[in-house]
Amino acid sequence: MTVVLKGNWNYPTRIWAGPGRIAELPAACADLGIRRSLIVTDAGLRDSAMVARARELLHGAPVFGDVKGNPVAANVEAGLAAYRAGKHDGVVALGGGSALDAGKVIAFMSGQTRPMWDFEDIGDWWTRADPAGIAPVVAIPTTAGTGSEVGRAGVILNEETHQKKIIFHPKMMPGVVISDPELTVGLPPKITAATGIDAFVHCFEAYCAPGFHPLADGMALEGMRLIQAYLPRAYDDGADIEARSRMLAAASMGAAAFQKGLGGVHAIAHPVGSFFDTHHGLTNAVILPYVMVHNREAIADRMQVVARLLDLPKPGFDGVLDWVLKFRERLGIPHTLAEIGVTLANPEVIGREAAVDPSAGGNPIPVDAPTLERIFRSAVRGDLQLRG
Ligand SMILES: [Fe+2]
Numbered sequence: 001m002t003v004v005l006k007g008n009w010n011y012p013t014r015i016w017a018g019p020g021r022i023a024e025l026p027a028a029c030a031d032l033g034i035r036r037s038l039i040v041t042d043a044g045l046r047d048s049a050m051v052a053r054a055r056e057l058l059h060g061a062p063v064f065g066d067v068k069g070n071p072v073a074a075n076v077e078a079g080l081a082a083y084r085a086g087k088h089d090g091v092v093a094l095g096g097g098s099a100l101d102a103g104k105v106i107a108f109m110s111g112q113t114r115p116m117w118d119f120e121d122i123g124d125w126w127t128r129a130d131p132a133g134i135a136p137v138v139a140i141p142t143t144a145g146t147g148s149e150v151g152r153a154g155v156i157l158n159e160e161t162h163q164k165k166i167i168f169h170p171k172m173m174p175g176v177v178i179s180d181p182e183l184t185v186g187l188p189p190k191i192t193a194a195t196g197i198d199a200f201v202h203c204f205e206a207y208c209a210p211g212f213h214p215l216a217d218g219m220a221l222e223g224m225r226l227i228q229a230y231l232p233r234a235y236d237d238g239a240d241i242e243a244r245s246r247m248l249a250a251a252s253m254g255a256a257a258f259q260k261g262l263g264g265v266h267a268i269a270h271p272v273g274s275f276f277d278t279h280h281g282l283t284n285a286v287i288l289p290y291v292m293v294h295n296r297e298a299i300a301d302r303m304q305v306v307a308r309l310l311d312l313p314k315p316g317f318d319g320v321l322d323w324v325l326k327f328r329e330r331l332g333i334p335h336t337l338a339e340i341g342v343t344l345a346n347p348e349v350i351g352r353e354a355a356v357d358p359s360a361g362g363n364p365i366p367v368d369a370p371t372l373e374r375i376f377r378s379a380v381r382g383d384l385q386l387r388g
Pocket of ligand 1: 284
């Protein structure tokens with residue numbers, strides 16, 4: 001019997017999941033009261049067939065496509081200028097994490113009077129925003145990894161300080177998500193792997209983060225199970241709609257789960273991405289085992305659960321570590337940061353920036369700058385034995 005992978009879900013936001021559901025884009029805009037939408041996407045997708053389709057569905061809505069892989073403040077500024085010039089009343093954010101983050105921040109900033117950095121995710125800075133000035137967003141992910149479509153924040157790079165800043169507001173959550181696996185079919189295997197492992201790391205770090213959050217834990221565990229089962233299938237055959245459907249769901253689950261917290265992997269990956277312009281998912285994928293080894297004792301009990309859930313031949317931490325290393329290899333992920341162009345030019349800066357990254361606070365054991373620098377060094381060199 002064929003399983004129909006279609007559904008409308010209402011948490012953490014409204015998600016319309018299923019093949020072909022991009023056709024419902026006009027209904028999504030109408031539901032949110034958007035009449036004059038601005039499509040925000042990245043430079044790589046600007047001239048793609050799927051953006052053309054979205055435009056056609058929205059009767060020729062204009063496209064802002066100047067979003068970099070790691071979006072910078074200037075991208076948001078330019079998008080805001082386009083938004084205001086066109087008198088838009090909502091954003092259709094279409095693409096990977098970069099386009100979704102930029103689109104969400106543009107919609108958020110559209111009615112604010114203070115500068116963007118005033119809304120960094122620090123304390124209650126989000127209360128500085130005027131909620132009435134936040135425009136609605138329809139989010140359409142074209143990768144299965146970031147989960148930004150169900151997130152309440154956008155990561156924007158401050159080029160002057162080389163810091164990735166999180167711009168946060170609870171109302172930044174997209175009003176409708178169109179989760180259409182057909183849009184991810186053209187994703188090359190390398191990007192499928194890198195983004196898919198990013199989703200895995202979201203689930204993994206969220207599950208290991210301290211704190212009482214069984215809802216997040218539940219989503220994180222099922223997300224890991226789906227990724228174990230379906231990421232290799234999506235990697236091998238990009239047109240496998242079942243695998244693509246379940247990976248999209250897993251990516252949203254990872255992001256919903258990491259409201260609980262992330263950890264050392266993301267804390268290190270953020271400054272590495274800022275300084276070396278590496279792909280976020282790929283960076284996380286490489287770093288994961290090095291942080292796992294550092295956290296070994298603190299996550300021993302949880303790894304018993306993960307090893308059982310993933311039905312691994314070896315129990316506990318060692319079973320999960322062995323599997324992570326094999327899984328990475330199977331998906332063509334390199335073992336060292338050096339292989340993706342990262343050098344040891346400024347390790348103390350990476351350690352320092354990782355320590356102040358908001359993700360660091362979710363690590364199962366406290367991590368300081370020297371510790372994160374040590375883990376970073378071991379990930380560049382490929383020395384998995386080096387313990388923190
Ligand atoms: Fe991530």
